[in-house]
Amino acid sequence: MTTRQNLNELLNVLEEIRSSKYPDVPKELIEQIAISQYDNQDDRNKARTETMKTLADYINKLG
Amino acid sequence: MLHFDRMTLIDFGPYKGKQVVDFSDKSGVSIFWGNNGRGKTTLLNAFRFALFGVIQRRNGVLKNISEMSNDEAKLEGRYGFTVILDMTNDEDKYKLTRQIKQRPGLLAPGSDEDYEKVLFLAKNGSILSPEDRDHELNMIMPEQVARFFLFDAELLQEYEELLETNTSDGEQIKNAIEKILGVPVLQNGVIDIEDCLSNYEKQKSRAARADDKTVQLGQEMENLTANIEEHQNIVREKQAELGELIRKKQILEGRMADTDKLRNWIIQRNEAQKTLSKNEEDLEQVQADIREHMKNAWRGMLLSTVRDLREKIEHEESVLEAKKQKRNVADRFIIEMKKAITDRICPICGQEVSGSIIEHLRAKIEESTNEFSGLSEEERQRLYNLQGQMSSIRQLSVDVRDEKQEIIYLENRKEELQISIGEQKQLIGELADNIKRYGEASEEADILSISKDHSEVEQNIRDLRRGIEAENKKLAELKTSKEHVAATIDKMAGGTDYRLASKKYELCDHVFRIFEESKTRYREKLKQNVEKDATALFVNLTGDKDYVGLKINDNYGLEIIHRSGRTVPGRSSGYEHIVALSLIGALHKNAPLRGPIIMDSPFGRLDPTHKANIVRTLPDMAEQAMLLAYIGEIDDQVARKELGNHLIHEFRLERITSMHTEIR
Numbered sequence: 001m002t003t004r005q006n007l008n009e010l011l012n013v014l015e016e017i018r019s020s021k022y023p024d025v026p027k028e029l030i031e032q033i034a035i036s037q038y039d040n041q042d043d044r045n046k047a048r049t050e051t052m053k054t055l056a057d058y059i060n061k062l063g
Numbered sequence: 064m065l066h067f068d069r070m071t072l073i074d075f076g077p078y079k080g081k082q083v084v085d086f087s088d089k090s091g092v093s094i095f096w097g098n099n100g101r102g103k104t105t106l107l108n109a110f111r112f113a114l115f116g117v118i119q120r121r122n123g124v125l126k127n128i129s130e131m132s133n134d135e136a137k138l139e140g141r142y143g144f145t146v147i148l149d150m151t152n153d154e155d156k157y158k159l160t161r162q163i164k165q166r167p168g169l170l171a172p173g174s175d176e177d178y179e180k181v182l183f184l185a186k187n188g189s190i191l192s193p194e195d196r197d198h199e200l201n202m203i204m205p206e207q208v209a210r211f212f213l214f215d216a217e218l219l220q221e222y223e224e225l226l227e228t229n230t231s232d233g234e235q236i237k238n239a240i241e242k243i244l245g246v247p248v249l250q251n252g253v254i255d256i257e258d259c260l261s262n263y264e265k266q267k268s269r270a271a272r273a274d275d276k277t278v279q280l281g282q283e284m285e286n287l288t289a290n291i292e293e294h295q296n297i298v299r300e301k302q303a304e305l306g307e308l309i310r311k312k313q314i315l316e317g318r319m320a321d322t323d324k325l326r327n328w329i330i331q332r333n334e335a336q337k338t339l340s341k342n343e344e345d346l347e348q349v350q351a352d353i354r355e356h357m358k359n360a361w362r363g364m365l366l367s368t369v370r371d372l373r374e375k376i377e378h379e380e381s382v383l384e385a386k387k388q389k390r391n392v393a394d395r396f397i398i399e400m401k402k403a404i405t406d407r408i409c410p411i412c413g414q415e416v417s418g419s420i421i422e423h424l425r426a427k428i429e430e431s432t433n434e435f436s437g438l439s440e441e442e443r444q445r446l447y448n449l450q451g452q453m454s455s456i457r458q459l460s461v462d463v464r465d466e467k468q469e470i471i472y473l474e475n476r477k478e479e480l481q482i483s484i485g486e487q488k489q490l491i492g493e494l495a496d497n498i499k500r501y502g503e504a505s506e507e508a509d510i511l512s513i514s515k516d517h518s519e520v521e522q523n524i525r526d527l528r529r530g531i532e533a534e535n536k537k538l539a540e541l542k543t544s545k546e547h548v549a550a551t552i553d554k555m556a557g558g559t560d561y562r563l564a565s566k567k568y569e570l571c572d573h574v575f576r577i578f579e580e581s582k583t584r585y586r587e588k589l590k591q592n593v594e595k596d597a598t599a600l601f602v603n604l605t606g607d608k609d610y611v612g613l614k615i616n617d618n619y620g621l622e623i624i625h626r627s628g629r630t631v632p633g634r635s636s637g638y639e640h641i642v643a644l645s646l647i648g649a650l651h652k653n654a655p656l657r658g659p660i661i662m663d664s665p666f667g668r669l670d671p672t673h674k675a676n677i678v679r680t681l682p683d684m685a686e687q688a689m690l691l692a693y694i695g696e697i698d699d700q701v702a703r704k705e706l707g708n709h710l711i712h713e714f715r716l717e718r719i720t721s722m723h724t725e726i727r
Binding site: 025033038056 | 245258577
């Protein structure tokens with residue numbers, strides 16, 4: 001997989017919003033979703049499945 | 064970051080045999096010098112072919128790709144061609160091989176069907192599966208963003224579309240810009256997270272319905288959610304339809320450009336046919352008019368003869384009439400004289416007339432009787448005949464017009480029409496030949512219907528956009544209602560299940576909001592960065608102190624700012640290139656996806672100063688840049704001086720024969 005050093009700018013923006021307004025959301029969750037989307041830009045289904053699974057894994061831990 | 068290390072060409076276009084170009088792993092600029100026809104554009108196409116399997120020509124994508132086979136190689140029995148591209152992306156080494164190969168068993172392949180396409184991608188020495196290969200290639204260099212890496216002067220000119228709103232070309236470029244900048248990562252994230260959110264919302268509604276205190280509100284919430292989903296689906300459908308229509312519009316615009324010449328010929332031929340039919344009708348009418356006029360033309364033509372004859376008769380008649388008149392006068396005089404002789408008194412003064420005067424009167428009577436003898440019998444008959452002839456001649460002249468002028472006019476008109484008919488027939492013949500030669504199998508009706516279809520598609524796009532706007536408005540209203548209901552439920556519901564469902568929903572909602580808000584902020588930040596970096600490049604490129612920067616619009620179009628603060632209207636073609644290059648350079652600085660820039664004769668109408676400025680700025684635009692230029696397009700001394708240590712290598716495209724170029 002491509003290293004994502006160039007994705008930093010985008011991740012920084014996500015982190016700015018998360019840390020200032022939604023600190024209850026784990027930083028890793030946001031990064032993981034962003035990276036799934038970035039790595040699968042050519043495959044929308046895979047990006048969607050990975051995003052939904054990542055989210056479900058985190059959220060269902062609440063229960 | 065993507066870096067091209069080496070390219071191997073085998074019988075590709077004019078590059079006969081196996082030729083290897085080593086780009087070196089260093090950062091900097093390589094220049095390929097080659098005169099017209101030596102294969103600069105083909106070299107640019109070699110990259111396109113290797114990466115995307117397409118060859119771009121001035122009039123669109125090359126349909127029969129096998130045409131790129133080297134002609135001399137074919138004469139030597141070698142058909143097909145290969146391009147191998149060695150690349151490094153971050154830490155990974157790639158070897159991309161794309162080949163058009165003669166099918167086994169064929170001696171002299173002709174069309175593309177006689178060839179097979181072969182594609183391999185090795186990553187760090189291992190050949191990838193087709194799925195992984197396609198994925199890796201899409202990640203390394205998606206075709207949608209190729210315009211920022213491989214371009215020529217014509218492609219640079221297209222960026223002015225970004226200054227217009229709602230043009231399909233502009234929209235396409237804007238999407239490509241957002242793609243290279245990584246905006247879809249957030250856009251798609253928002254869509255997918257919103258779907259998750261919808262699931263957690265349903266769970267929350269169900270939990271509210273199961274709670275005694277909020278049964279009704281839970282039901283209301285479910286209804287609103289269902290309603291919202293319905294409208295969201297409509298929006299999605301409309302957006303998909305819109306995307307389809309935009310693609311259709313682009314295809315139609317491409318076809319319009321491709322068939323522009325052909326369509327004009329067909330329109331011209333149809334016009335010529337209309338003119339021909341009209342001319343033929345007019346000619347028929349003119350010929351009928353000429354026939355009608357000719358019926359009475361003999362009378363008109365006799366008019367001058369009749370006039371001469373009439374004058375002659377009138378003259379003779381007047382002479383005879385005068386003679387007759389004189390006799391009458393003389394007769395009255397003789398009667399008066401005779402009375403004076405008889406009465407011996409003058410009838411005028413009443414005085415007595417003397418004998419000498421009587422003698423004188425008798426002499427005068429004698430003289431007058433002899434001198435004014437009047438008309439002879441023959442002359443009287445002649446006068447009578449002349450009067451009869453005059454009457455007939457008058458009858459002949461009644462209602463007779465001189466048709467000559469009218470007939471001359473009609474004959475001239477007939478000649479004009481005959482010439483025009485000849486010309487139209489010749490034009491129709493020439494146009495029909497052109498249409499037949501270039502139109503190939505195209506159906507004329509299809510060609511003519513393109514612009515009509517284009518207008519219809521444009522109208523449908525406008526309608527759809529209005530429809531989406533209305534749906535979004537409705538959605539916003541429903542979401543507000545839902546928020547009110549949700550807030551009420553939160554206050555009233557107390558069950559554990561509801562609290563848990565609500566907590567899950569809230570977390571998902573926060574994730575959604577992070578992506579949604581980041582999308583807008585990232586876009587704004589990118590715009591600011593692109594504007595700042597493009598301005599820095601532009602100021603270096605232009606060297607004009609009056610132009611202090613560039614201002615970005617919502618489409619990523621860049622306007623030049625004068626030091627007075629005004630935007631500069633109607634910039635030149637040269638400045639269009641400078642702005643486009645500034646934008647490309649800025650995108651490379653800000654995009655998650657970075658790679659080499661390969662430019663084919665990008666200087667267009669730029670003057671030597673601006674060319675030198677561009678050369679000097681190349682190392683700032685991309686880590687690896689390749690410039691394909693004809694000798695004299697830029698001064699080699701200037702290029703070397705401006706690039707200094709950034710110039711890695713100069714290659715020359717040398718002519719061996721008209722169909723064979725060697726890269727040295």
